[in-house]
Amino acid sequence: MSELRMKMVLVTPEIPYNTGAIGRTCVALDLELILIKPYGFSLDEKSVRRAGTDYWKHVNLTEYDSWQSFLGDRKPSRDDLYFFEEHGAQTFYTPDYQPNSYLVFGCESAGLPPAILDGMNDRVFNLPMLDTRVRSLNLANVATAVVYQAMRTQLGG
Template structure:
């Protein structure tokens, strides 16, 4: 099971959208405080829709608390940042990888990135763009990890419902 880690997320709609994406992909969501909202906020529930109740989510007091309670993430904790030298498609994501994203206004603090530099990845974009929306960034990297695993246990085929039109 893949793990999405949000460090100090600030915008409830982004976190709600990410929660919905986690439910749709069977991924776990880890939220590291402080959060810029309350978990029960209306915007969070609206973005996550009725999926929030199905979300596997854990909240941590801080980054140290997250690391202490998830020792298995060592060596497979990837950090998405515009400061990375490696593109996210260069990584071979493990089935139980942890993919971390920073808060919307500032990303992941440099003191954390420096300690994990070899695990930092970036999404390519034009030079003058500060960053992508957080929920879009999570979806891009998460679906690459899922693609690498051949979308294991995910529904791959859809079906059109043929309508019969009268002339």
């Protein structure tokens, strides 16, 4: 796996099925999955493995105890961070994703903590929802849509 490769980052995920499904997508696309603690479940739970089916053992998984420990270890450039929230000012179609992108998603119930997003307004993106009756989308669906869009821009297609 190349060092310059997109990565999926889940900050304090709460639902094991979503984490398992995102892990499976990461295996399919040969991407690293980075999980930031605390979790709302144990990675040993059957539901994580069930959602990831028999692929969970192949997930290139890295865990961090906090967002600060992630930043301290990885030292991502600001331009490599892409945050996804329903209130993002730009759509996920807007950016030119970089080869070393960190695609960052928050927990299912609350999204990303304000402290993480502070000063990053230009780095926060949304997925369009045309019907206002829908308050939010499933995290695994959003992450999959985002990573395929980001890869499409990388592949020039």
